[in-house]
Amino acid sequence: MNPLPxxxxxxxRDAPVCRIATVRPNGTPHAIPVCPVFDxxxxxxxxxxxxxSAAGVxxxxxxxVLFDEYSDDWSKLRAVILHTKAEQIxxxxxxxxxxxxxxxxxxxxxxxxEPRMTLALTINGWSQWGFG
Amino acid sequence: MNPLPxxxxxxxRDAPVCRIATVRPNGTPHAIPVCPVFDxxxxxxxxxxxxxSAAGVxxxxxxxVLFDEYSDDWSKLRAVILHTKAEQIxxxxxxxxxxxxxxxxxxxxxxxxEPRMTLALTINGWSQWGFG
Numbered sequence: 001m002n003p004l005p006x007x008x009x010x011x012x013r014d015a016p017v018c019r020i021a022t023v024r025p026n027g028t029p030h031a032i033p034v035c036p037v038f039d040x041x042x043x044x045x046x047x048x049x050x051x052x053s054a055a056g057v058x059x060x061x062x063x064x065v066l067f068d069e070y071s072d073d074w075s076k077l078r079a080v081i082l083h084t085k086a087e088q089i090x091x092x093x094x095x096x097x098x099x100x101x102x103x104x105x106x107x108x109x110x111x112x113x114e115p116r117m118t119l120a121l122t123i124n125g126w127s128q129w130g131f132g
Numbered sequence: 133m134n135p136l137p138x139x140x141x142x143x144x145r146d147a148p149v150c151r152i153a154t155v156r157p158n159g160t161p162h163a164i165p166v167c168p169v170f171d172x173x174x175x176x177x178x179x180x181x182x183x184x185s186a187a188g189v190x191x192x193x194x195x196x197v198l199f200d201e202y203s204d205d206w207s208k209l210r211a212v213i214l215h216t217k218a219e220q221i222x223x224x225x226x227x228x229x230x231x232x233x234x235x236x237x238x239x240x241x242x243x244x245x246e247p248r249m250t251l252a253l254t255i256n257g258w259s260q261w262g263f264g
C-alpha cells in the first residue's frame with residue numbers, strides 16, 4: 001500500500017464525521033455516520049455494540065470508511081475511501097483512544113456517551129479524488 | 133414496510149448528496165458519495181458502470197443508502213438509512229430520470245457528464261433518527 005500523503009492525513013485528522021460501510025452476517029450492506037479520530041496510523045471509532053454495524057464487524061471485521069465533502073461547486077468535490085480491518089480495543093489502549101476522542105469531540109461529555117465497542121481500524125488500502 | 137413520512141420524503145428529495153454502501157463480489161464493503169434524485173417512490177442514482185460500486189450492484193443488486201447531516205450540535209444529528217434493491221434503467225425511463233437529475237443538479241451540464249449506469253432503487257426497508 002502507498003503511504004497516505006500528509007494532506008490526506010490532515011484531512012482525516014480534522015474531519016468531524018465519516019461514513020462506514022459494513023457487511024451484515026446475511027451479506028447485505030449497511031452504512032452509518034460516525035465521528036472518527038485518526039492518530040496518523042489507526043483510525044478509531046466507537047460503535048453501539050448491539051447495533052447492525054457492530055454485527056457486521058463481529059462477523060467479518062471489514063469496514064470501508066468514506067470521508068467526503070460535498071460542495072455545490074463540483075470542482076471542489078473530494079473524497080478518501082479507506083479499506084480497513086477492525087479490531088476491538090479494551091484496557092489501556094481504549095483509555096488512550098478515549099482521551100483523544102474526548103479532546104476532539106467535547107460533545108461526548110454533553111450527551112454523556114461512554115465507551116461502547118471501540119474499534120481500531122487498520123488501513124489496508126485507500127483511494128482518493130480531489131486531492132491532486 | 134411502514135410508509136415514509138412526509139418530512140422524511142422531503143428530506144430525501146432535497147438532499148444534494150447521500151452515501152451508498154454496496155457489497156463487492158468478493159464480499160467486502162464499499163462506499164461512495166452520490167447525488168440522488170427521489171421522486172417519492174424510487175430513488176435514482178447514476179454510477180460509473182466500470183466502478184467498484186457498479187460491480188457490487190451487478191453482482192447482487194443490494195444498495196444501502198445513507199442520508200445524514202452532520203452538525204457540531206449533536207442534538208441536531210439526523211439520518212435516514214434506506215435498504216434498497218437496484219435495477220438498471222434504460223430507454224424512456226432513463227430519459228425521464230435524467231430530466232429530473234438535470235433539473236436538480238445543473239452542475240451536470242458544466243462537467244459534461246452523460247448518463248452512465250442509471251439505477252432505480254426500490255426501498256424495501258428504512259430506519260431513521262432525529263426526525264421525531
